[in-house]
Each structure stands twice: as structure tokens, then as C-alpha cells.
Amino acid sequence: MDWGQLWTIASAPDNVPIVALLFLVPFFTWLGFRQARANDRLAETLEGDTALAKTHHRKTWPWKPHWTKEVHVWPFLLRVEFLATIIVTVLLFVWSITLNAPLEEPSNPNLTMNPSKAPWYFLGLQEMLVYFDPWIAGVVMPTLIIIGLMAFPYVDSNPLGVGYYTWKQRKVAVSAFCWGFLMWIALIFIGTFIRGPGWVWFWPGTTWDHNAAVYEVNRDLPVLFGIKTQPWQAVFGLVVVGAFYVIAGLVIHLVITWSKFEKKIFERTTMLQYLVFQFFAISILLSMPVKLLIRQVFRIKYVLLTPWFNI
Amino acid sequence: MESDKPAKTESKATGSELEVVGSGFKANIKDELDLLKKKSSKENIREELENLKDPTRTQIYKSIFRVKHEPTPRSRSLGVLTNVFLHLHPAKINRDATRFSYTWGMGGITFYLFIVLTFTGILLMFYYHPTKGQAYRDILYLESDVPFGKLLRNMHRWAAHLMVITTWLHMFRVVLTGSYKTPREFNWCVGVLLLVLTLLLSFTGYLLPDDQLGFWAVTVGTNMARGTPGLGHEGPFGPQLGMTPYNDVRFALLGGSIVDANALLRSYIWHCIAIPVIASVLMAIHFWRVRKDGGISGPAPITLTSEMKSPGARAVKQSVK
Ligand code: HEM
Numbered sequence A: 001m002d003w004g005q006l007w008t009i010a011s012a013p014d015n016v017p018i019v020a021l022l023f024l025v026p027f028f029t030w031l032g033f034r035q036a037r038a039n040d041r042l043a044e045t046l047e048g049d050t051a052l053a054k055t056h057h058r059k060t061w062p063w064k065p066h067w068t069k070e071v072h073v074w075p076f077l078l079r080v081e082f083l084a085t086i087i088v089t090v091l092l093f094v095w096s097i098t099l100n101a102p103l104e105e106p107s108n109p110n111l112t113m114n115p116s117k118a119p120w121y122f123l124g125l126q127e128m129l130v131y132f133d134p135w136i137a138g139v140v141m142p143t144l145i146i147i148g149l150m151a152f153p154y155v156d157s158n159p160l161g162v163g164y165y166t167w168k169q170r171k172v173a174v175s176a177f178c179w180g181f182l183m184w185i186a187l188i189f190i191g192t193f194i195r196g197p198g199w200v201w202f203w204p205g206t207t208w209d210h211n212a213a214v215y216e217v218n219r220d221l222p223v224l225f226g227i228k229t230q231p232w233q234a235v236f237g238l239v240v241v242g243a244f245y246v247i248a249g250l251v252i253h254l255v256i257t258w259s260k261f262e263k264k265i266f267e268r269t270t271m272l273q274y275l276v277f278q279f280f281a282i283s284i285l286l287s288m289p290v291k292l293l294i295r296q297v298f299r300i301k302y303v304l305l306t307p308w309f310n311i
Numbered sequence B: 001m002e003s004d005k006p007a008k009t010e011s012k013a014t015g016s017e018l019e020v021v022g023s024g025f026k027a028n029i030k031d032e033l034d035l036l037k038k039k040s041s042k043e044n045i046r047e048e049l050e051n052l053k054d055p056t057r058t059q060i061y062k063s064i065f066r067v068k069h070e071p072t073p074r075s076r077s078l079g080v081l082t083n084v085f086l087h088l089h090p091a092k093i094n095r096d097a098t099r100f101s102y103t104w105g106m107g108g109i110t111f112y113l114f115i116v117l118t119f120t121g122i123l124l125m126f127y128y129h130p131t132k133g134q135a136y137r138d139i140l141y142l143e144s145d146v147p148f149g150k151l152l153r154n155m156h157r158w159a160a161h162l163m164v165i166t167t168w169l170h171m172f173r174v175v176l177t178g179s180y181k182t183p184r185e186f187n188w189c190v191g192v193l194l195l196v197l198t199l200l201l202s203f204t205g206y207l208l209p210d211d212q213l214g215f216w217a218v219t220v221g222t223n224m225a226r227g228t229p230g231l232g233h234e235g236p237f238g239p240q241l242g243m244t245p246y247n248d249v250r251f252a253l254l255g256g257s258i259v260d261a262n263a264l265l266r267s268y269i270w271h272c273i274a275i276p277v278i279a280s281v282l283m284a285i286h287f288w289r290v291r292k293d294g295g296i297s298g299p300a301p302i303t304l305t306s307e308m309k310s311p312g313a314r315a316v317k318q319s320v321k
Helices: A003-010 A013-048 A050-055 A073-098 A120-128 A134-155 A171-194 A232-256 A260-268 A271-296 B004-014 B017-038 B041-053 B059-065 B073-081 B106-125 B134-144 B149-176 B185-207 B212-227 B249-254 B261-292 B311-320
Strands: A070-072 A300-302 B092-094
Touching (some): A003 A171, A013 A120, A013 A171, A070 A073, A073 B073, A073 B092, A073 B106, A120 A134, A120 A171, A120 B185, A134 A171, A134 A271, A134 B185, A134 B212, A171 A260, A171 A271, A171 B149, A232 A260, A232 A271, A271 A300, B106 B149, B134 B149, B149 B185, B185 B261, B212 B249
Antiparallel strands (some): A070 B092
């Protein structure tokens, strides 16, 4: 075991943010879900007690009738903001004094960096290059993610949970986003800590071997099924991809209509909202892990082969 | 001085105008002289010093801030509303909205980091030339010779990384609190654009030191553009549409077919001018919309599942309007 290798990666100044992220994301997830749980409990109590529901101020924080509902921004908000800027400033000074920004040799097109990694926040995309061709990983996926994010508020037809943390009232929306967020961070994590020279998979605790010969078996699904000529490869691939969309769509449909409450929300959803949600959920949230699995576990590179592009 | 005023207006009411002005003027001077005689110069100086202790009473202070700073509701409201930097805030907010646990302060911290980056970035620009050869030397010069140059560069770098993190966490918070829902859908979209711009800012900055790290990161990044469907020379239907390495979208990004001097200059201009300007405009819209959409979404009183209005009710309400 060579933990020195892991330490070299983790302690590289440019990777400090990812290490920080490994603590920050769980912390804020905890902070959010703790409040969600408290609110959900309160909701449960009030559902069972209609008399209390009429008089309760509906928050988990203390409140007394003679308290004003609003406070002055000056000083109550401004002092918090002021404090936050001071803390951030101090943090930046400490960070900048203790760690130096990296500077490598002058750029040299004739000397390839190996591994040559994108900045950490783009490592998710770079890691996707393993599972998809560049036009999907580098162009289509980012575009889909941006449009999908923008569409998110418009396809969420659940009117509950505006302005407070909750889990029970918004299970679908919250889990859809968290799933995507988690995947994004997981891909960055793989790209940073696991990928070594030649973008080869090195488990933490192993040493980067610059001469690691990779016997990548690149099998294509149609070929596995003995289909070796066009246009049958394309037809076969289209059928498989189509089947994937249908099955994934059914699974998602089951999930978002699981409970009685979920069904109620589903009734409010228009056809367009439903289809858009399905499209992005399948194309981003499901296709990514499925492609990762069939690549890593079954060593299958392409599912759909056409003369112009492969998926 | 205040006490003079009624006396003046009184005399104005009686005699003819010239006389009044003349006599008023004389009386004024006489008063001033009397005052001076009464007080020793020592006392005068002491009074001036007393005034300094409470700068809010000086003419200079009043000319800048326009309102007195007192712990009264009126003064506190005006203090926010009459200040160009603070007036993005309302005068009053939801008493629970000041809690860290609701917003995590992430939007505000992101904005503060943007300010820090602008400040340190402008300082860096004084020492940086976006030309091949010189760029790398400028970084070495910054690191070794410029007073606090290393600190400056480090701070710009780490603040940029931190801003990416805080933007993600801000978005995460907005999702968990359902703050993207009506009427804030559009502001969420502005936010998504800000997220993209934040990432692009970081990415364009990466090339500027012109070292191996940036060079290869940008090479890897822009190589993906080759595959753009229809617009890249290696993308689906790209070659069929006449794309070559010398006219495709990657060429447009780099100003050439390889990452070289033109790419450096383009990065520099996107990084230092174009994207910051676009991001500033979007931030202005973002903050404006936070206010116009009714301020921060919460912490709001919770709604019960049983109180959910039927979709029919909403349609009826809209048609009544
Ligand atoms: C440069 C990046 C950004 C800056 C400087 C910024 C700044 C802010 C600030 C100061 C607020 C006030 C509330 C708070 O502090 O949480 C806010 C609210 C908001 N932001 Fe951002 N933001 C940025 C990016 C984003 C992103 C990426 C999204 C989502 C995709 C987003 C969506 C929103 C929404 C929906 C609100 C209203 C939240 C509410 O009413 O509770 N913003 N933003």
C-alpha cells in the first residue's frame, strides 16, 4: 500500500477545495436535512391537531405573540453580513499565506502533461469522456445540464415547501437534485483521486505507474451480439437505446407516483412538464450511471454504432 | 445660530427691505463678535474638539450620509434606504431570515468573493501582459519581486476556487428550501447563468499564467469543442457541413487551430473584461429580482399537505383576476 500517493494528491494546493468539499457538502446536507426533519415533525403534529394548526406560528423557532414579525436590516442583518465578510477575509488570508498557488514549467506543446487534468470543477466532464464520446461528454451533456437546471422550476408542479426546509413534502424534487449533485461530486472525486497517468484507474493506496499498460477491452454491444454490418448495427443500437428510455421512463414513473401524496402531485403535472422531466431525468440522471456501469463492469464501449457517431 | 432665524424674519416683517437686510447683517456680525468675546479661544477650540468626538454632527458627515445615525426605527430605515450600497436591502426583513441556518449566507458570500476577486484581479492586471513569453515571466516576477505579489496571486486563486464552491452550495440551499418556485423561477435561471459564468471565469483564468498546468487543461477542455455536433470538425455531421480545424467552433474559441498567443489574448479578454461585465449585469438583475420577487423566500411558515389547494382552485383564481 502506498498512502504517500494519496497524500500527494490530497495535499496538492489546487486539490484543497475538493478535500474541503468532502467536508462542506456533508455538513451543509446535514444542516439542511436537520431543519427539514424538524419542519416535517412540526407538520405532522399540526396535521393531527387542527386546533393547534390554526393558532401555531408554523415555524420550529421560538416565537412570542408580542414579538414583531420583522426586524430592521440595520443592524440585525448588516452585522451578520459584516461578520461573514470578516470571517471570509481572514480565511482567505490564512489560506493564501499558508498555501501557494501552483505554477508549473512554462507551457510547452511538445511536452504532454500526464495526466493532464482539467481544473477540479471540470473533472466531472473530463471523467465523463471515459463513458461518452467528446461530443456528448463535452458538448451535449453540459448543454443538457444547463437547460435541465433552468427547466427545473418549471417542471416542478409541487406547490408545497416554498421557503422552508422539508423532505416529506418534496421527496421527488429534492432527491432528483441531490442525486445529480452527488453524481457530479462523485465524478470529480474519481477524476481527482483515482485517475492517474493515461487516465488509468488507480485505487487509493496504489502507486501511479506511468508505464501501466492498459489492456482496455473495447467491446461494442452490437458486435457482442454478432451484428457486424451497417445498417443493422445502427438499427440494433437504436432499439437498445429506445428500450432503455422506455424502461427507465417506467421506473421513473413508478418512483414519482409511488405514494398517495406523490400521485396527487402527479395529477397537477401537465403532459409537457411530465415529458420534460422524464427526458432530463433519463438523459442525465440515469444514462450517466448506467453508462458508467456497463463500461466499468461489462467493458462495453458503445451501444449504438452509426457511420457518423457512436454512443 | 438657529436662534437667530426668528429674529431675522421678525425684522423682515417690519421695516423696508434694504434697511432690514442691512440692519440684520450688522446685528448678525455684532452677535458673532459678542459670542467670540464671551468665549475664550481655548473654549472655542474645546468646542471644536467636542464636535470631532461626534462626527455625525459635522457638516462633512451630514453632506455624505444625509441622515442622522440614531437607534430609532426611522433612522435605521433611512440608513439603509438612502445608501446606494445598502439599498438593495429592504429596511426590514423577516426576523428569522437573519439566521445563518436558513440561507447559510452563501449568496452573500459568493458576491463578496466576486468583489475580492475583482479587487485582487485589478491589482494583478497592473503586472500582467497577455503575451506569450512575457506572461509566464510576469507571474515569476509577481511571485518573487512584487511586494505582496505572492499573497496577491494566492488570494486571487483561492478566492476563485472558494467562489465555485459557495456558488454550488448556494444553489443547493435554494433547492432544499424550494426557493426556485413561483415567483422565483426566472431568478433561478439567472442564477444558472451566473453559475456557468463563474465556471467560465475560473476556466479562462487557468490559462493566463501560461504554464504547463493551464496549457494542458485548456487544451483538453477546448479539444472537446472539436466534437460539437455540426460545429466541430470531429463532431457528428461536422465534416459533412464543411467543418475543418481552421473554421470550426474550436478555432473561434482559440483564435487559431492550437492553443497559442491568440488563445492567450482571447482568454485574457474574456477573463478580465467580457465575462466580469456580463456577470455584473446578471448579478444586478439577480439582486433586483430577489427584492422584486418579495425578498428572501423564507423562513416561511410551513404549509400542510392537507392545505394544498387543488389545481382547479388555482385556475379559478386566475380567471377571476
Ligand atoms: C455568482 C453567483 C451568485 C451570486 C453572487 C448570488 C447571490 C445571491 C444572493 C446574495 C441572494 C440572496 C439570498 C442568499 O444570500 O441566499 C441570492 C438569492 C437567490 N439566488 Fe443567487 N447568487 C448566485 C448564483 C445563483 C445560482 C447558481 C442560483 C441557482 C441556480 C441562484 C438562485 C438564487 C435564487 C432562486 C435566489 C432567491 C432565493 C430566496 O429567495 O430564498 N443564484 N443569490
